[in-house]
Amino acid sequence: MSNLQPLPWKDLSQGEVRCVRADSPIYDYAIVNDGKAFKVGYYNPQSPIKYATGFATIDDAKTWCWNHYNEKMQPYVNADSITDIANWFKAAKPEPTIDDLCVQIGCHLEEVAELLEALGLKDYDTHEQLTIDADHFKNKSKWALMKLTKLNYEQHIAIVDACCDINVTSVGVMQLLGGVDVLGAQREVIRSNNSKMVKGKFQYDENGKIAKPESYSKPDLTPFVKQGE
Incomplete structure (x- = not known):
């Protein structure tokens, strides 16, 4: 069980364009609907922006972000x-x-x-x-x-x-x-x-x-x- 707080999602949608964003201590995440599916853009100053694509729902994309965030934070949140x-x-x-x-x-x-x-x-x-x-x-x-x-x-x-x-x-x-x-x-x-x-x-x-x-x-x-x- 993770001891991390949930990602603080903010709804930045405009009109028909769905967009939510969450900033974390190590990565920023933005989820947008490209017209066909949802995609995630994630950014860290040590690396260029990257994308994960093909999510059917915004909740699927949020789940991916949560799993990615947990994985990247593991050096800081070991069970010991x-x-x-x-x-x-x-x-x-x-x-x-x-x-x-x-x-x-x-x-x-x-x-x-x-x-x-x-x-x-x-x-x-x-x-x-x-x-x-x-x-x-x-x-x-x-x-x-x-x-x-x-x-x-x-x-x-x-x-x-x-x-x-x-x-x-x-x-x-x-x-x-x-x-x-x-x-x-x-x-x-x-x-x-x-x-x-x-x-x-x-x-x-x-x-x-x-x-x-x-x-x-x-x-x-x-x-x-x-x-x-």
């Missing part, structure tokens, strides 16, 4: 959410730099601070310090970059160990919280992150953080978290 996330970052940062790492650590610390805030610990010193450190890394301060340039191999191992453990404990928190569809929630966040893509590419802010274009839609986690009795 860890692989899914890793592939997403490979697409966003195919040749990561120390600046990219610095910003990502800042984003990570920011999420930990948000967890403390959600627990009602915003007024604690730990939250304040995490927020300060997160800003240092997100803004690539000299202090943060110097920390990263001095990392040795043992520290690399320790960072990987900590991140793997964080993955495990994060899933544990969601599971033990009760009433949480952990995989469904993770897929919804991945779906939201995929909406930051514009024709298979990402946009970035002045610090190199992945930006949120008009195509972005926030994750809706309410279907995956049950309300208490």
Whole structure:
């Protein structure tokens, strides 16, 4: 079962000419009636416009578009959410730099601070310090970059160990919280992150953080978290 949102079809028909269009993070699709049958034109900036023809109904053409869209998005939406996330970052940062790492650590610390805030610990010193450190890394301060340039191999191992453990404990928190569809929630966040893509590419802010274009839609986690009795 796909965790992609349905293609957002818009009716652009004029008179007797039927035409519908849908834009997705990786391809644009347009379905028109050429007088005999429906055909699909699909476009990606990395390749010239292509066509699929011979569809008896507009619904047949939409089905073809949906199958094509699912196939092309598979590198980003594998069933294994860890692989899914890793592939997403490979697409966003195919040749990561120390600046990219610095910003990502800042984003990570920011999420930990948000967890403390959600627990009602915003007024604690730990939250304040995490927020300060997160800003240092997100803004690539000299202090943060110097920390990263001095990392040795043992520290690399320790960072990987900590991140793997964080993955495990994060899933544990969601599971033990009760009433949480952990995989469904993770897929919804991945779906939201995929909406930051514009024709298979990402946009970035002045610090190199992945930006949120008009195509972005926030994750809706309410279907995956049950309300208490």
